[in-house]
Amino acid sequence: MHLLDLTKQGLDPEYTVADAGAGLRAGQVAAWGDKPCHGDVFHVRQQCEKVANIVTRMAKGSATRREALELEMSLAKDDGDGRRLSTRLGRARKAEMQARRLAADITTLTGWLGRDVLSLAGPSAEERRNLFDFIVSQLRLREHLAPQRIRPLRVALQRQRDDVLGFARVIDDKLAVIAQRRRTPLYWVQQVCRMHRKKPTSTAYWQRWAELRTRLGTGFELLVADVRAALDDTPRSSSMVENLNSRLRRYFFLRRHLGDAYLSLLQFFLNHRVFMRSRRVERVGKSPRQLLTGQAHAHWLEVLGFQRLGQA
Secondary structure (H helix, E strand, C coil): CHHHHHHHCCCCCCCEEECCCHHHHHHHHHHHCCCCEEECHHHHHHHHHHHHHHHHHHHHHHHHHHHHHHHHHHHHHHCCCHHHHHHHHHHHHHHHHHHHHHHHHHHHHHHHHHHHHCCCCCCCHHHHHHHHHHHHHHHHHCHHHCHHHHHHHHHHHHHHHHHHCHHHHHHHHHHHHHHHHHCCCHHHHHHHHHHCCCCCCCHHHHHHHHHHHHHHCCCHHHHHHHHHHHHHCCCCCCHHHHHHHHHHHHHHCCCCCCCHHHHHHHHHHHHHCCECCCCCHHHECCCHHHHHHCCCCCCHHHHCCCCCCCCC
16 A cells, blocks of 8 residues: 555656565565566575574584583593593584584585675676576585575575576666667676776775776776766665664654654654764764755754753
């Protein structure tokens, strides 16, 4: 119903971004039909990180158990009864080695997924799909070692692949348009895109920048600006909504009932309270209303008709 109301107000996005929630996606299909709904990258990476951390802790636990058995074995040897624990210690060492390998593999695979496949600047959509499928297949090979941990992740990745990689298709289309407008081969436009995987403060970035500048000549700076703008204008997650939700939930526990009056007051307060700090210097000391309208206003209490107390 909210989507239908927003449609009447003129909302007509090219695509949306959402997590894998069945209700959310079913609502969009009911309201907007076949409009694309890309997968949220943040939740996928968070799930990968969680599994990697769990198997890493499992490996540390196996090491702790092995160390405890070695200590017990040392004490037993002093009493001439060391053979009693030899079998258990052998199994513990084997389990630790297996757990360490599993943790290293899962950490590597999930790291590839985050840095190479789901990164904003990266290979083409087709290459990403191939890498994605490779990672899923490698997870399946190791699934029997920790089925309760790895299988849910593998199944989730397998089901969400096309949705999660939706942003890659959008970037490919934008790069093709840039190549046509700048009359530059698509291959070199893609290389400029991949250059943005490196940090602008790194030596590798500026070395690649110099190589491409020499190869492409005049107009290179404009090409870089076009690619950067295309990347910045391609969302991969619903982080804006998640951020808003995290800000609002702090105020909801204050009341048992949330009526329209309280929500309206909360909306007014958040729109008129100034930002005490921000990564963007131009936002510090200004409220969302000031940033959107460009006009100053009084303190939010004074706007409501109250008089602020002064210092004695």
